Amino acid sequence: xxxxxxxxxxxxxxxxxxxxxxQPAGCTHCHRTFLAPDSQIxxxxxxxxxxxxxxxxxxxxxxxxxxxxPFRIKTEHLRSMxxxxxxxxxxxxxxxTIENLLQRTQKxxxxxxxxxxxxxxxxxxxxxxxxxxxxxxxxxxxxxxxSRKIVENRIRWEPRLGGINYHVDNxxxxxxxxxxxxxxxxxxxxxxxxxPFHLDQSNNASIEAPDLPPADAWPLAKPQVNKKLxxxxxxxxxxxxxxxxxxxxxxxxLNWTQFLLPMYTSxxxxxxxxxxxxxxxxxxxxxxxxxxxxxxxxxxxAAIIGGIAAVLLLLALLGFLISPIFPPASILAVFSGIxxxxxxxxxxxxxxxxxxxxxxxxSPVIIKRD
Amino acid sequence: MTEHPNHxxxxxxxxxxxVDSLVSGxxxxxxxxxxxEGEKSKVYDCPNCGATTAYDISVxxxxxxxxGYISPVKSKTLGKIxxxxxxxxxxxxxxxxxxxxxxxxxxxxxxxAELSLPQGVISTSCxxxxxxxxxxxxxxxxxxxxxxxxxxxxxxxxxHQLSKTWLGKGWFHPDELTASSVMRRFxxxxxxxxxxxxxxTAHWKAQIxxxxxxxxxxxxQKRWETRTKIEWRWENGTVPxxxxxxxxxxxxxQHISHKIxxxxxxxxxxxLTAYHPDYLAGWQAQAYETTLTDAWDTGKQAIREAAREACxxxxxxxxxxxxxxxxxxxxxxxxxxLLPVYLAAYKFQDKTYQIMVNGQTGLVAGxxxxxxxxxxxxxxxxxLPGLILGLIGLPLLLIGGAGILPIGAGIILFGIGxxxxxxxxxxxxxxxxx
Numbered sequence: 196x197x198x199x200x201x202x203x204x205x206x207x208x209x210x211x212x213x214x215x216x217x218q219p220a221g222c223t224h225c226h227r228t229f230l231a232p233d234s235q236i237x238x239x240x241x242x243x244x245x246x247x248x249x250x251x252x253x254x255x256x257x258x259x260x261x262x263x264x265p266f267r268i269k270t271e272h273l274r275s276m277x278x279x280x281x282x283x284x285x286x287x288x289x290x291x292t293i294e295n296l297l298q299r300t301q302k303x304x305x306x307x308x309x310x311x312x313x314x315x316x317x318x319x320x321x322x323x324x325x326x327x328x329x330x331x332x333x334x335x336x337x338x339x340x341x342s343r344k345i346v347e348n349r350i351r352w353e354p355r356l357g358g359i360n361y362h363v364d365n366x367x368x369x370x371x372x373x374x375x376x377x378x379x380x381x382x383x384x385x386x387x388x389x390x391p392f393h394l395d396q397s398n399n400a401s402i403e404a405p406d407l408p409p410a411d412a413w414p415l416a417k418p419q420v421n422k423k424l425x426x427x428x429x430x431x432x433x434x435x436x437x438x439x440x441x442x443x444x445x446x447x448x449l450n451w452t453q454f455l456l457p458m459y460t461s462x463x464x465x466x467x468x469x470x471x472x473x474x475x476x477x478x479x480x481x482x483x484x485x486x487x488x489x490x491x492x493x494x495x496x497a498a499i500i501g502g503i504a505a506v507l508l509l510l511a512l513l514g515f516l517i518s519p520i521f522p523p524a525s526i527l528a529v530f531s532g533i534x535x536x537x538x539x540x541x542x543x544x545x546x547x548x549x550x551x552x553x554x555x556x557x558s559p560v561i562i563k564r565d
Numbered sequence: 566m567t568e569h570p571n572h573x574x575x576x577x578x579x580x581x582x583x584v585d586s587l588v589s590g591x592x593x594x595x596x597x598x599x600x601x602e603g604e605k606s607k608v609y610d611c612p613n614c615g616a617t618t619a620y621d622i623s624v625x626x627x628x629x630x631x632x633g634y635i636s637p638v639k640s641k642t643l644g645k646i647x648x649x650x651x652x653x654x655x656x657x658x659x660x661x662x663x664x665x666x667x668x669x670x671x672x673x674x675x676x677x678a679e680l681s682l683p684q685g686v687i688s689t690s691c692x693x694x695x696x697x698x699x700x701x702x703x704x705x706x707x708x709x710x711x712x713x714x715x716x717x718x719x720x721x722x723x724x725h726q727l728s729k730t731w732l733g734k735g736w737f738h739p740d741e742l743t744a745s746s747v748m749r750r751f752x753x754x755x756x757x758x759x760x761x762x763x764x765x766t767a768h769w770k771a772q773i774x775x776x777x778x779x780x781x782x783x784x785x786q787k788r789w790e791t792r793t794k795i796e797w798r799w800e801n802g803t804v805p806x807x808x809x810x811x812x813x814x815x816x817x818x819q820h821i822s823h824k825i826x827x828x829x830x831x832x833x834x835x836x837l838t839a840y841h842p843d844y845l846a847g848w849q850a851q852a853y854e855t856t857l858t859d860a861w862d863t864g865k866q867a868i869r870e871a872a873r874e875a876c877x878x879x880x881x882x883x884x885x886x887x888x889x890x891x892x893x894x895x896x897x898x899x900x901x902x903l904l905p906v907y908l909a910a911y912k913f914q915d916k917t918y919q920i921m922v923n924g925q926t927g928l929v930a931g932x933x934x935x936x937x938x939x940x941x942x943x944x945x946x947x948x949l950p951g952l953i954l955g956l957i958g959l960p961l962l963l964i965g966g967a968g969i970l971p972i973g974a975g976i977i978l979f980g981i982g983x984x985x986x987x988x989x990x991x992x993x994x995x996x997x998x999x
Contacts (some may be wrong), residue, residue, distance in 0.1 A: 332891060355595055359584070431591035
């Protein structure tokens with residue numbers, strides 16, 4: 196049984212929040228919603244980089260986020276990260292440069308829900324208790340036995356059950372429909388490093404608004420709350436491990452607040468001019484996104500090298516033709532032929548390499564929403 | 566996370582009891598621990614007539630000799646599924662203590678044996694040394710309680726018959742030794758044993774010699790000859806060994822002969838039954854004197870020697886040198902059990918002799934006194950023919966050389982007689998040996 200407390204309210208278009216210049220805004224292309232400062236209204240969407248942000252009404256928890264994980268990766272660290280990221284891509288699109296990536300970098304906080312709940316009910320589980328057993332290894336050499344004791348750690352599983360009347364605080368649960376993809380892009384965060392939210396921490400950063408309302412997030416939240424409860428019950432039983440935890444209880448006084456996680460985004464344009472989004476975890480610096488080689492530039496290189504090869508082969512042919520009347524031309528013909536043939540083969544490399552690279556280096560991409 | 570100030574949920578679950586919780590707001594229930602049987606006292610009085618009752622083999626339960634009251638023992642035969650315990654200090658320290666019924670200790674001041682006797686017995690003969698100089702002592706409460714036992718299957722009457730047959734075997738025992746004198750002193754006793762299980766993986770490495778026949782040219786003889794040669798190769802192997810119910814006695818060798826005890830093995834573990842005090846009513850039982858760790862050390866020595874033997878069997882030839890091996894023990898477990906033995910101790914010419922009968926299978930082993938004059942007579946009879954022939958042959962040889970045959974025959978007969986004498990001597994020594 197769940198007693199929901201819905202914290203959502205409609206914030207009208209242009210209405211400011213938290214005594215700041217932040218207002219609800221949505222992307223004209225991907226329709227993601229943000230709490231953006233005035234300076235970012237009408238600028239490009241920090242996530243899809245196709246549409247732009249326009250003020251719009253939003254149904255959201257109007258109170259300030261409860262906790263935030265600050266940016267540990269500073270903007271000055273990004274150059275070396277981008278350098279490492281782009282190294283190895285031999286034929287990049289002209290737009291795929293470190294300077295472009297740096298220039299286009301934006302800070303974003305993306306949301307999790309923090310759920311508080313009073314839980315009353317009955318639980319049961321198999322509690323695991325660590326214990327040690329003594330074993331031995333016997334050695335026989337030179338007609339003598341030697342013995343070595345070995346201590347092994349084992350877990351003894353015993354049934355435990357009981358009642359619980361407990362307040363669970365700040366259980367992080369998804370607040371975005373694309374949470375799984377976002378987590379795949381950013382990698383893990385050390386949530387224990389989070390602190391209370393202060394507005395000044397979010398300067399120049401967009402704050403993405405939750406699009407998964409509490410009612411829809413509860414099925415995802417419940418297992419997380421139960422996981423927390425299993426840890427509490429394991430501790431209560433004096434055990435070190437638990438398995439097959441189940442609880443039959445009432446979840447009351449649910450309280451939903453926001454938890455903000457830091458990330459950077461940037462992009463480069465591929466051959467078709469489509470923005471390819473890169474995501475950097477603002478805490479760990481883990482960087483994800485497509486590292487595409489440019490097929491177009493590959494063809495261009497191939498054409499240039501192929502052209503040189505054709506000229507050299509033509510020279511070789513000419514040399515052979517005039518060699519009966521001018522014998523030294525045969526030497527020129529041989530060398531031209533060899534170089535021309537080698538260049539012809541070499542022209543295949545830039546033509547083939549980009550597609551091979553792009554096939555081998557597939558990485559997760561941020562969900563494109565049209 | 567913070568605790569909720571409300572009252573804790575109260576629940577009642579069958580088979581579970583509330584235990585301490587380390588977190589406020591959470592109640593914890595664990596399976597009820599088994600009652601500490603060692604703390605309960607039980608007096609075996611007949612509910613009908615008030616007479617003392619005892620475990621009766623023929624009815625398989627508690628019986629009253631006076632009024633015929635019978636109460637079967639409420640215990641299950643578990644056989645090999647009987648619980649085994651791991652080698653944890655926790656298990657040992659948590660093992661239940663006491664005997665589960667009011668019994669009294671008996672300390673023999675002659676051989677030092679510690680016995681547990683039913684209450685009401687004031688004095689008895691020590692089954693180990695037949696001494697009557699005994700004093701009652703307090704109960705041996707510091708011992709781990711046995712969890713399983715094999716009940717007596719052989720009655721005292723059957724024991725008399727078996728021992729009579731056994732004593733009747735062999736001509737070299739004193740005529741004064743009558744079966745009846747021993748029979749009067751038989752007493753059934755549950756002796757303590759440790760059983761051990763383990764999976765041992767033995768890895769061996771050795772130089773193995775393979776015989777090879779080689780042809781070579783003998784220059785001096787100017788011909789080809791063959792000779793055998795041993796080619797040595799380093800080899801290794803792995804042998805898995807499963808040890809199941811390896812028995813180690815929990816009795817001290819000071820007052821019980823381990824050699825005799827081993828001769829009444831094996832016990833059939835399929836009859837292993839959950840321990841119940843009723844089985845001990847009216848019977849003697851001995852608490853262990855060899856601790857678990859000491860017994861395991863003994864057991865381990867035997868097991869690793871068995872592993873070495875298995876490794877040698879794995880080697881395809883008998884030529885082995887630089888042999889080394891390791892034995893990795895895994896899944897070691899133990900049981901503390903009681904096994905039924907009939908013991909008889911009797912004195913003959915100031916010497917104490919033991920006889921044991923396996924209370925489950927009826928196998929008999931023990932010491933028998935030897936009438937040494939019969940042995941010396943037999944040895945003399947074995948040696949004399951050769952000696953006499955030799956003595957006859959010697960003058961014949963001096964006279965004319967015809968004595969060579971009797972002397973030769975005498976030497977052969979004397980040799981045969983000597984070998985048989987030594988065998989006979991060893992056999993009778995064994996008969997007396999503890």
